[in-house]
Amino acid sequence: MPENDRPATRFEAPIPHLLDGADEDEIAINVGLGLVAREAAAVEYVLHGIYVHLAGVANAYADKSAVATGGGLVKRCNDQLLKSSLPSAHRGELAAALGDADKHFRERNRYLHGYWRFDEESHQWLTLKGGHGMKRAEITFVTSDEVWELADRFRNLHHRLLDWDLRHFGEMAETEDGHEALASVKRS
DSSP, rough: GGGSSSOOOOOOOSGGGGTOOOHHHHHHHHHHHHHHHHHHHHHHHHHHHHHHHHHSSTTTTGOOOGOOOOHHHHHHHHHHHHHHOOOHHHHHHHHHHHHHHHHHHHHHHHHHEEEEEEEETTTEEEEEEOOOTSSSEEEEEOOOHHHHHHHHHHHHHHHHHHHHHHHHHHEEOOOOOOOOOEEEOOOO
């Protein structure tokens, strides 16, 4: 069915009173934040697998460094990448993706670990977040579209990282339909 022909879905909140007084902008920002969390988690999952391969760890969760999240996980992947024997072109490609991941996780943290309040005067969301090592809170104006755009950037990054992982560490495995294909493997 073409995208424009899809019927609009009605959302029924499991706990309706949480949406009392919410308008379209508030619902859009909350759905967008959920998408950011979901897509960022997908990136973290692939990064865990890449870390395991770069570090030569037999079991993903036996190594304390493998259970890091967000920027900490990116740093650990970068540290292992510097020690790896991968050709420089392959390292450069991953280093660029890790740089994007670090930037995206910092932005995600502002959104997911901040306090949100709608500013009627500017028609934007005001986010307040305490920063690590900072003496004052970070204050930023954000539109509802920005969180959706970040979710999309995380989704694209997930595909880039998964493609890189498949090309360098993929293993043949049986697919759901019984065929053999490269699979991203995370030892657990």
